[in-house]
Amino acid sequence: MKPSLCHLTPLRADIVSTAQRAYHSGLMAGTSGNLSCYDPESGCMAITPSNMDYSVMTPEDIVLMQLDGTVLDGGKPSSEWKMHAELYQNLPEVRAVVHTHSPNATAYAVLRREIPCVLVEMLLFLGGSIEVAAYAAQGSAAVGTHCLPILRRKPACLLANHGVVTTGATLEQAYTNSIYVEDSAKIVRLAMSTGSPIPAVIDEEGSKPYHE
Numbered sequence: 296m297k298p299s300l301c302h303l304t305p306l307r308a309d310i311v312s313t314a315q316r317a318y319h320s321g322l323m324a325g326t327s328g329n330l331s332c333y334d335p336e337s338g339c340m341a342i343t344p345s346n347m348d349y350s351v352m353t354p355e356d357i358v359l360m361q362l363d364g365t366v367l368d369g370g371k372p373s374s375e376w377k378m379h380a381e382l383y384q385n386l387p388e389v390r391a392v393v394h395t396h397s398p399n400a401t402a403y404a405v406l407r408r409e410i411p412c413v414l415v416e417m418l419l420f421l422g423g424s425i426e427v428a429a430y431a432a433q434g435s436a437a438v439g440t441h442c443l444p445i446l447r448r449k450p451a452c453l454l455a456n457h458g459v460v461t462t463g464a465t466l467e468q469a470y471t472n473s474i475y476v477e478d479s480a481k482i483v484r485l486a487m488s489t490g491s492p493i494p495a496v497i498d499e500e501g502s503k504p505y506h507e
């Protein structure tokens with residue numbers, strides 16, 4: 296590895312531990328899902344590798360690459376690297392992206408149905424409802440492009456017939472957002488099995504969320 300990339304070593308370790316947490320939290324099955332961070336100083340993206348079991352992944356397996364696809368260190372990057380690159384190129388505040396196929400949220404993604412905003416956490420962390428980005432073939436840059444109209448306004452969206460993507464200023468933030476997306480989907484599904492969930496709204500002062 297080039298000495299100029301040594302400062303990314305802690306980030307690689309952080310990606311592995313977060314990926315393993317996501318796997319053990321049930322957000323990802325098998326080798327699905329992928330996580331990345333972007334370092335604007337070096338223009339380098341650190342991303343999980345393609346098709347590797349999370350339980351055996353080490354920091355050295357995390358691929359360091361430029362947003363144009365040039366690999367600087369490591370093996371084959373996640374097949375979704377173009378989506379991650381597209382998001383970093385167009386969302387200057389974003390430093391981390393988490394993509395999962397978490398089951399409850401992905402159930403909405405395959406229905407192409409928005410998850411309504413029914414929880415305070417959704418207002419505070421996710422910017423309200425979780426909208427669905429238009430379908431794009433997995434692995435294409437269009438997966439990212441189609442998310443942009445939503446991700447410019449809020450840090451989470453569903454990918455039609457595919458899964459979930461969340462963003463953050465840190466990896467921890469993007470990861471927490473992915474947990475909240477799955478939790479929201481699960482609660483809405485559970486509530487819908489009994490009745491009609493009532494949307495959460497923000498009061499006129501715009502600060503305190505409450506339920507109508």
Ligand SMILES: [Zn+2]
Nearest residue numbers: 328375457458
């Ligand atoms: Zn995927």
